[in-house]
Amino acid sequence: MASGPWEDHGMGTQEHMELRLVLVGKTGAGKSATGNTILGRAAFESRLAPQGMTRMCAQESRLWQGYRVVVTDTPNMFDSPEHSARSCYQLARCLLLSAPGLHVLVLVTQVGRFMQEDEEAARQVWRVLGREAARHTIVLFTRKEDLGDISLQHYVSSNASLRALLRTCGGRFCAFSNRAAGAEREAQVEELMVLVQRVLEENRSTHYTSELYSQATRLLNRSDVDFEEKCERLAKQVEQRLQGQQGDGVLGLLRWCCCRFSGDRSHMRRFPGIHVTEPGRVHPACPRAARGRRGLGDEADPGRESWGGEKCHGEHPPRGMRL
Numbered sequence: 001m002a003s004g005p006w007e008d009h010g011m012g013t014q015e016h017m018e019l020r021l022v023l024v025g026k027t028g029a030g031k032s033a034t035g036n037t038i039l040g041r042a043a044f045e046s047r048l049a050p051q052g053m054t055r056m057c058a059q060e061s062r063l064w065q066g067y068r069v070v071v072t073d074t075p076n077m078f079d080s081p082e083h084s085a086r087s088c089y090q091l092a093r094c095l096l097l098s099a100p101g102l103h104v105l106v107l108v109t110q111v112g113r114f115m116q117e118d119e120e121a122a123r124q125v126w127r128v129l130g131r132e133a134a135r136h137t138i139v140l141f142t143r144k145e146d147l148g149d150i151s152l153q154h155y156v157s158s159n160a161s162l163r164a165l166l167r168t169c170g171g172r173f174c175a176f177s178n179r180a181a182g183a184e185r186e187a188q189v190e191e192l193m194v195l196v197q198r199v200l201e202e203n204r205s206t207h208y209t210s211e212l213y214s215q216a217t218r219l220l221n222r223s224d225v226d227f228e229e230k231c232e233r234l235a236k237q238v239e240q241r242l243q244g245q246q247g248d249g250v251l252g253l254l255r256w257c258c259c260r261f262s263g264d265r266s267h268m269r270r271f272p273g274i275h276v277t278e279p280g281r282v283h284p285a286c287p288r289a290a291r292g293r294r295g296l297g298d299e300a301d302p303g304r305e306s307w308g309g310e311k312c313h314g315e316h317p318p319r320g321m322r323l
């Protein structure tokens with residue numbers, strides 16, 4: 001066991017404030033290895049596997065400077081554009097494990113391999129959790145050693161999509177070499193924890209929560225339902241939320257209005273989860289949006305989608321909208 005801030009003083013969970021970190025990212029990004037670096041031990045299985053090594057969300061913890069740092073490792077939960085039952089189940093499991101809410105969402109991506117799937121992972125997780133989750137997000141690059149002589153700052157500034165993503169995350173990013181050991185490993189963790197402290201300060205030390213987290217907390221309080229059943233039940237809520245974002249009810253109508261009258265998007269930002277389009281852009285809920293998808297764009301924010309392809313003239317309700 002490492003010494004210094006990692007030393008376990010033998011105090012129980014009750015004496016320590018929990019810091020809940022959730023690791024997300026695409027398959028093979030290095031989530032489990034990053035979790036192990038943070039924890040200072042090989043708690044999660046980390047191996048290159050074409051179909052993904054991590055199958056289930058898992059959680060481990062360590063003490064760090066008076067905090068209990070609780071790390072939730074996840075599989076790639078957004079491996080297909082259509083949300084599979086498996087993804088919804090894993091999302092539900094992640095929410096239950098990190099209830100009543102996460103303090104920090106760590107978006108893990110590899111140096112030199114930032115791609116559309118990374119953007120997608122960020123976009124999707126914010127879609128489920130709510131756009132305000134971006135205020136709790138840190139981007140963590142693995143394979144820092146691959147940077148060689150290039151500085152991390154220089155690397156991130158050379159990619160427009162990456163710059164946009166980092167702006168959305170308040171410029172909070174760092175890099176790990178998960179192969180590092182000893183003092184070098186601890187220095188990396190210190191660097192991450194400085195950013196974690198920044199997230200806490202910027203969010204008045206409160207964790208992020210949302211309606212789904214509230215549902216998770218209510219379910220956790222039920223002693224008559226076992227954990228698997230709780231995951232199943234919450235997975236249905238997750239699925240409904242994702243389907244609802246295709247355009248149900250009043251929100252669906254509002255989205256349609258955005259799509260149609262998208263000249264002024266500033267006032268619509270008050271509605272969480274609404275994706276506001278610009279004139280001439282295709283709304284993702286629009287049935288014509290299947291083609292021509294682009295990246296996050298230079299002014300990305302998690303509540304906004306940047307779509308190319310056919311123009312949306314607002315003459316049709318969003319796909320699947322029920323009013």
Ligand SMILES: Nc1nc2c(ncn2[C@@H]2O[C@H](COP(=O)(O)OP(=O)(O)OP(=O)(O)O)[C@@H](O)[C@H]2O)c(=O)[nH]1
Pocket residue numbers: 025026027028029030031032033034045046047048049051052053054055074075076142143144176177178179
């Ligand atoms: N050289 C190097 N290899 C790394 C680093 N981080 C992770 N890896 C390797 O990358 C591979 C995938 O790492 P994982 O931690 O399993 O990635 P993951 O995101 O958890 O993958 P899934 O569980 O499959 O989604 C493993 O072989 C790791 O040893 C790093 O910083 N440097």
